[in-house]
Amino acid sequence: VSPVVALRPGVLQDPAVVTEIERRMARAGLRWTRARRTVLESVAAAPAPRSVPELQEAIGRDVPLSSLYRVIGDLVAARILIKLEFAEGFARFELDEELAAHHHHLVCTRCGAVADVELHEFEGALTDAARTVQRRTGFAVSMHRLDFFGVCSTCARD
């Protein structure tokens, strides 16, 4: 899929975001290392959730696989990254929504690519839905995820 909507291209240039990341690192007792900075920059630069092999490819052998997994795990635990799965058999990772922007995913069932979209005009309805769930079932909703599946424009052309 072509990156339909690139979300906050330079989040890591935004001092407020960097400050909040540092706050979360500190709260989790994590040190600010080269490997963590590299991984974070790589995830933040991507227009859509990244898989471990994709990050490995982007980063190079600087960060070996096991360290990559460990770094990612730490960043997820610190609530800086979020782990996603799209029934591909492996996980993808993106910046936590409070650090980036709330958005949804377009998953192409033909080529497997994942892109991001923002749908501001529907967030109200989604919030209402969450409240309804909570009232009706007692389940305390803290966040939601809306993904669309279909065929991306690139695949449709062929």
Add this chain to the structure above:
Amino acid sequence: VSPVVALRPGVLQDPAVVTEIERRMARAGLRWTRARRTVLESVAAAPAPRSVPELQEAIGRDVPLSSLYRVIGDLVAARILIKLEFAEGFARFELDEELAAHHHHLVCTRCGAVADVELHEFEGALTDAARTVQRRTGFAVSMHRLDFFGVCSTCARD
């Protein structure tokens, strides 16, 4: 999570559903075997998506692991089951939405349980959102998924 909403408890008792399943089996060139019937009944009886270990547990050693995976794979390919992942590191499976009913998921971040909910009153908004995506990005949406994350009522009690 307590099964918040049990969807069509006896789908496999509904002759129309059974007929449609048989149609899809035939279309995919699949034979009606004991293993497939067993797996299908087990998935259909569950109030929420099931993992392979859960199915193994429910079914017993009648169907060995490799066959279980193969049966599930065949049923997914025949569009009778759908494969889902909730960032748990493994897949879950449920009846295809055309065979059951369109619904959404409640994922407890405390205990990991998954429950189903129907939200009829919001389907219109979701359909509108899908149309908006399509118009704005060229991505041809064929289905959507809405999951809620939070704490189930059981976990909240403790």
Add this chain to the structure above:
DNA sequence: ATATATGCAAAACTTTTGCATACAA
């Protein structure tokens, strides 16, 4: 100086596959 992070190698877990046999149509 000291506790945390990394790198390497080995392992764990989920899922897939090759091949001989059993079974559905």
Add this chain to the structure above:
DNA sequence: TTGTATGCAAAAGTTTTGCATATAT
């Protein structure tokens, strides 16, 4: 009867972990 499905064993892919060394604070 004939091709498909199953069972077993082995393998592949993804992710985790033990332990010695390197590094951030």
